Amino acid sequence: MIRLQHISKIYESGGQQTAALREINLHIKPGDIFGIIGHSGAGKSTLIRHINLLERPTTGQVVVDGVDMTALSYRKLQEERRSIGMIFQHFNLLSSLTVKENIAFPLRLAKLPQDKVQRRVKELLGLVGLESHADSYPSQLSGGQKQRVGIARALATEPKVLLCDEATSALDPQTTQSILSLLLAINRRLNITIVLITHEMQVIRSICDRVAVLDGGVIVEEGAVADVFLKPQHRTTRDFVAQVADLSEMDVPGDRSPGSRTRVRITFIGEQTYEPVLYETMSEMNVPFAILQGTISRLKEIPYGQLVVELHASGNEAAQTIAALQSRGLDVEVLTYE
Numbered sequence: 171m172i173r174l175q176h177i178s179k180i181y182e183s184g185g186q187q188t189a190a191l192r193e194i195n196l197h198i199k200p201g202d203i204f205g206i207i208g209h210s211g212a213g214k215s216t217l218i219r220h221i222n223l224l225e226r227p228t229t230g231q232v233v234v235d236g237v238d239m240t241a242l243s244y245r246k247l248q249e250e251r252r253s254i255g256m257i258f259q260h261f262n263l264l265s266s267l268t269v270k271e272n273i274a275f276p277l278r279l280a281k282l283p284q285d286k287v288q289r290r291v292k293e294l295l296g297l298v299g300l301e302s303h304a305d306s307y308p309s310q311l312s313g314g315q316k317q318r319v320g321i322a323r324a325l326a327t328e329p330k331v332l333l334c335d336e337a338t339s340a341l342d343p344q345t346t347q348s349i350l351s352l353l354l355a356i357n358r359r360l361n362i363t364i365v366l367i368t369h370e371m372q373v374i375r376s377i378c379d380r381v382a383v384l385d386g387g388v389i390v391e392e393g394a395v396a397d398v399f400l401k402p403q404h405r406t407t408r409d410f411v412a413q414v415a416d417l418s419e420m421d422v423p424g425d426r427s428p429g430s431r432t433r434v435r436i437t438f439i440g441e442q443t444y445e446p447v448l449y450e451t452m453s454e455m456n457v458p459f460a461i462l463q464g465t466i467s468r469l470k471e472i473p474y475g476q477l478v479v480e481l482h483a484s485g486n487e488a489a490q491t492i493a494a495l496q497s498r499g500l501d502v503e504v505l506t507y508e
């Protein structure tokens with residue numbers, strides 16, 4: 171759906187050059203919710219603005235749904251942009267227009283006949299749950315309601331892609347979840363590809379299928395959310411994962427009796443999360459164990475569990491136990507050896 175190929179972006183201002191993006195290669199599949207996470211200044215906004223060519227790359231190509239965006243005339247580009255909606259951290263609504271008029275705005279630009287505009291606006295108000303606020307002004311709405319207007323406006327021209335630039339960063343956690351649920355519903359119901367950027371791992375964990383980690387204008391890690399979240403490789407990724415407190419190891423007690431014990435982290439994904447695989451394997455191996463820390467949660471709708479377990483075994487016996495756990499499909503990482 172979206173291919174970014176060898177994108178680099180160098181800003182020049184006052185004789186100063188800033189390399190905001192370096193050699194970005196991304197492939198976003200149709201229907202995916204693709205997250206890009208990074209700290210402030212990492213280049214996230216620059217990156218997402220390349221998808222609809224609000225920024226032009228210094229080098230490289232942007233291909234959306236088979237169309238090379240970088241090669242289009244201005245007119246053609248304006249047309250293509252209608253198939254890419256965008257929402258923003260600070261909503262960017264027109265304060266002098268009502269909710270209804272804000273949503274109708276892109277349809278009027280596209281010169282849709284008045285009766286069709288009205289029908290479409292009504293549909294969109296329903297989709298985002300704002301029927302009763304059609305005639306309100308933005309100043310009369312809460313942050314969450316404003317973002318719902320932003321979403322309805324972005325969807326007005328029936329885009330194939332929705333870009334979200336920190337769309338929940340100005341909202342409290344509860345409102346954030348309700349907006350994320352709405353985005354997920356839109357992705358499923360309308361089959362729209364969503365690209366979202368954020369500095370919050372919680373956002374990625376809630377709704378994304380895949381994630382790229384951006385650091386200093388470079389993608390340092392990319393993959394399925396479950397893989398990146400449960401097995402972060404890069405330091406920056408680990409920092410983001412640590413934001414989600416239930417996976418931190420703060421609560422694991424210190425090693426009290428090293429020597430005959432082996433500490434491991436076991437990861438369960440999917441249905442095995444709810445099955446007695448650990449108990450069964452340990453019984454078969456006849457190895458006592460203690461659970462030091464554990465969490466069960468969800469990545470989007472996939473259940474996962476992570477346990478830090480101390481096996482009362484070492485050497486060969488521990489290695490065999492670990493192999494037995496792995497043969498049942500569990501991911502086992504050794505944390506300490508004797």
Ligand SMILES: Nc1ncnc2c1ncn2[C@@H]1O[C@H](COP(=O)(O)OP(=O)(O)O)[C@@H](O)[C@H]1O
Binds near residue numbers: 215
């Ligand atoms: N229009 C611009 N002119 C010059 N430098 C810019 C411009 N926009 C962004 N930058 C610089 O590019 C880098 C990435 O910025 P940005 O994409 O806004 O990061 P993020 O959205 O991750 O916070 C920063 O160093 C920023 O100062």
Ligand SMILES: [Mg+2]
Binds near residue numbers: 214215216336
């Ligand atoms: Mg930004």
